[in-house]
Amino acid sequence: MKAERVKAVPQPERGSASENLLFGGPLLYNARWADHRDAYFRMSLWAMALQLPRLVAFTVRLAWRADRRAMWTVGGGELTRGISQAVGLVAVNSVLAAVLAAGGIEHRVQAAIPAVIGVALTGIIGALATAASTSGTGRLEPKVERVATEMYLTHVMKVELSAVEDADFNRLMDSAKIGASEARRMVSSCTGVVGSLVSFVAAAGVLTVLHPALLPLLVLMTLPRSWASLRNSRSRYASYQQWMQHSRAGRLLSQSLMQTGPAPEIRVHGAGPFLLHHFRGMSETYEAEQSRLATSNARIRLAASALTGIAAALTYAALGTLLATGLMALSVAGTAVLAIRTGGQSLSTLILQVNNLYEQACYVGDLERLFQEAAARAIPVGGTPVPEELALIRFENVTFHYPEDSDTDTENDTDDGTDDERENARTANRPALKDVTLDFPIGKIVALVGENGSGKTTVSKLLAGLYHPDDGVIRWNGTDARKLDRAHLWDEIAIVSQDFHRWPFTCRMNIAIGRPERSLDEQALEEAAAYAGADKVVAGLPRGWDTLLTKGYKGGRQLSGGQWQKLGIARARYRDARILIVDEPTSALDAKAELEVFDQIRKLAGNGRTVVLITHRLASVRHADLIHVLEDGELRESGTFDELLHKPAAGVFRELYEMQRAQYQDATLPGPRPPADATERSDAR
Numbered sequence: 300m301k302a303e304r305v306k307a308v309p310q311p312e313r314g315s316a317s318e319n320l321l322f323g324g325p326l327l328y329n330a331r332w333a334d335h336r337d338a339y340f341r342m343s344l345w346a347m348a349l350q351l352p353r354l355v356a357f358t359v360r361l362a363w364r365a366d367r368r369a370m371w372t373v374g375g376g377e378l379t380r381g382i383s384q385a386v387g388l389v390a391v392n393s394v395l396a397a398v399l400a401a402g403g404i405e406h407r408v409q410a411a412i413p414a415v416i417g418v419a420l421t422g423i424i425g426a427l428a429t430a431a432s433t434s435g436t437g438r439l440e441p442k443v444e445r446v447a448t449e450m451y452l453t454h455v456m457k458v459e460l461s462a463v464e465d466a467d468f469n470r471l472m473d474s475a476k477i478g479a480s481e482a483r484r485m486v487s488s489c490t491g492v493v494g495s496l497v498s499f500v501a502a503a504g505v506l507t508v509l510h511p512a513l514l515p516l517l518v519l520m521t522l523p524r525s526w527a528s529l530r531n532s533r534s535r536y537a538s539y540q541q542w543m544q545h546s547r548a549g550r551l552l553s554q555s556l557m558q559t560g561p562a563p564e565i566r567v568h569g570a571g572p573f574l575l576h577h578f579r580g581m582s583e584t585y586e587a588e589q590s591r592l593a594t595s596n597a598r599i600r601l602a603a604s605a606l607t608g609i610a611a612a613l614t615y616a617a618l619g620t621l622l623a624t625g626l627m628a629l630s631v632a633g634t635a636v637l638a639i640r641t642g643g644q645s646l647s648t649l650i651l652q653v654n655n656l657y658e659q660a661c662y663v664g665d666l667e668r669l670f671q672e673a674a675a676r677a678i679p680v681g682g683t684p685v686p687e688e689l690a691l692i693r694f695e696n697v698t699f700h701y702p703e704d705s706d707t708d709t710e711n712d713t714d715d716g717t718d719d720e721r722e723n724a725r726t727a728n729r730p731a732l733k734d735v736t737l738d739f740p741i742g743k744i745v746a747l748v749g750e751n752g753s754g755k756t757t758v759s760k761l762l763a764g765l766y767h768p769d770d771g772v773i774r775w776n777g778t779d780a781r782k783l784d785r786a787h788l789w790d791e792i793a794i795v796s797q798d799f800h801r802w803p804f805t806c807r808m809n810i811a812i813g814r815p816e817r818s819l820d821e822q823a824l825e826e827a828a829a830y831a832g833a834d835k836v837v838a839g840l841p842r843g844w845d846t847l848l849t850k851g852y853k854g855g856r857q858l859s860g861g862q863w864q865k866l867g868i869a870r871a872r873y874r875d876a877r878i879l880i881v882d883e884p885t886s887a888l889d890a891k892a893e894l895e896v897f898d899q900i901r902k903l904a905g906n907g908r909t910v911v912l913i914t915h916r917l918a919s920v921r922h923a924d925l926i927h928v929l930e931d932g933e934l935r936e937s938g939t940f941d942e943l944l945h946k947p948a949a950g951v952f953r954e955l956y957e958m959q960r961a962q963y964q965d966a967t968l969p970g971p972r973p974p975a976d977a978t979e980r981s982d983a984r
């Protein structure tokens with residue numbers, strides 16, 4: 300495919316050529332979305348400043364959880380450092396006062412000695428405190444990140460599937476993930492703030508004692524830079540929020556070039572240069588945003604520097620006036636200059652650290668928000684236990700829509716949209732299941748058949764408790780599935796979905812992960828593998844059960860699609876649940892393996908388990924106890940294989956079956972394949 304030309308001047312609000320071509324439109328979170336949904340964009344600096352203490356407290360709680368001792372070391376170290384700096388400044392003042400006093404030089408030097416010792420001691424104490432704080436921070440930071448990440452993962456792991464599929468929740472997950480690592484950095488920013496605050500307070504105290512007018516001037520000197528830093532942090536954060544989806548898509552492109560999965564297709568289809576070209580296109584669009592940010596930041600900094608310069612000139616002019624008018628002694632002026640320098644430095648560090656803290660707090664705020672959002676969308680814990688003597692699961696008038704993106708523009712639904720847009724909106728809002736009533740008798744094989752997109756997998760996902768109906772109810776022996784304890788419900792279910800996960804672990808773990816809480820049971824593993832025909836796959840691997848099933852790692856092996864499918868079935872078998880859902884279990888299997896698998900599935904139902912079989916191979920559902928036929932999200936017919944085939948008026952099932960049968964009837968065959976040795980003999984002749 301010929302690559303599209305990427306626009307020289309990217310126009311983010313309309314989307315770059317790459318975004319439009321590959322992702323169907325701009326990937327920015329737009330202002331409308333931000334206005335309505337993200338309070339942080341509407342936040343003034345003042346409002347954020349009010350939030351800051353709460354977010355600092357949140358990080359301190361994380362640090363407390365991670366390592367209390369290290370936290371005390373850091374806090375104590377920073378406090379000691381600041382105090383020693385303050386005492387040092389007072390000692391310097393005493394040294395200067397003694398040296399510049401009247402009298403003989405010998406006498407003056409002697410008088411200064413205790414203060415000099417004080418300066419040295421405070422220096423040593425300050426250095427020791429800094430060392431303690433540095434080592435404490437080094438210990439604390441990785442632990443805080445680990446604790447924050449663990450909390451993040453724990454929350455994410457517990458949300459409903461609908462949240463995981465939601466674009467807004469994904470955005471929050473992205474931002475909060477950064478929050479977990481920013482929490483780590485926030486620890487050192489917090490310690491930096493404590494340290495520089497104490498130093499500043501010390502210098503400010505000394506300065507106020509020297510002359511009260513000097514303190515406001517010192518503060519004035521640093522105000523412009525504080526404003527500039529905070530403003531820049533805020534615009535960086537806002538830009539990140541807006542461009543996050545874009546960056547994720549750019550990473551997706553670069554990662555596809557590095558991953559083993561798409562590697563063969565990328566090579567054979569020559570998609571590499573195409574992807575690289577669009578990676579560049581996406582990056583260039585983002586670079587334009589970064590340039591905009593840099594220019595705006597530079598302008599703000601320049602204005603702030605000019606204002607700081609004016610304030611510094613004012614401060615030193617005031618000091619000169621005090622000195623010239625005799626209102627301040629020379630020794631005091633010397634200390635004042637030192638205090639202004641120390642105080643100024645502390646204040647600059649303080650501003651830098653507060654600025655860091657502010658930026659980090661924005662992300663940590665997202666982490667906190669994720670915790671709240673995840674808690675609101677968490678899978679409920681507890682409920683009615685699943686009935687012991689389960690006889691029937693019934694769908695009663697079930698209607699279900701897949702959750703829509705909250706960012707999806709419903710304006711398309713209005714009269715202003717084009718016909719295509721209205722058609723798209725209509726399709727997007729169409730229910731995946733419409734007023735479906737059907738039964739799953741326990742201990743039987745129930746097949747779900749129908750054309751692509753007819754709703755078979757959706758039925759199985761609702762049955763598995765991954766979603767709840769919008770209308771109607773799913774009853775387990777009469778109890779609404781919503782009321783059932785979801786952990787119990789899932790305990791009853793094993794699922795082999797069409798895209799079951801191929802774990803990049805050993806062969807053993809790829810099956811054992813079907814029941815991760817159970818300690819490894821080698822015999823059960825062997826049985827599950829034999830059940831699915833995966834025993835031959837294991838036997839053919841260089842390290843048997845211990846073979847790593849992923850390419851790109853030392854000793855890693857890749858399996859064929861059919862071999863993977865056997866492992867997937869073995870995994871579900873190892874789970875040993877009462878209800879087994881198999882979605883296209885044999886699509887990648889050869890004819891012999893397919894027959895064997897269906898035979899095994901039948902035997903399973905014979906042992907009192909329920910098998911829900913989703914397949915397009917209609918001949919394979921011959922032995923099902925009950926077949927449900929779906930079309931466009933609606934149940935068209937139900938019955939046994941014979942009932943559906945021999946209905947007086949042909950239904951969907953018979954129509955589909957006839958089509959498949961016709962494909963085989965066209966072929967005229969000369970006879971069965973002769974035995975292998977007979978073929979060889981005839982070839983020899």
Ligand SMILES: Nc1ncnc2c1ncn2[C@@H]1O[C@H](COP(=O)(O)OP(=O)(O)OP(=O)(O)O)[C@@H](O)[C@H]1O
Pocket residue numbers: 464701702731749750751752753754755756757758
């Ligand atoms: N996660 C999802 N989010 C939104 N829509 C979905 C999702 N999964 C499926 N759909 C839509 O729901 C409808 C039913 O899909 P479903 O996967 O249940 O069909 P199916 O009968 O299993 O199809 P197939 O035979 O192709 O596997 C389709 O229109 C599909 O596009």
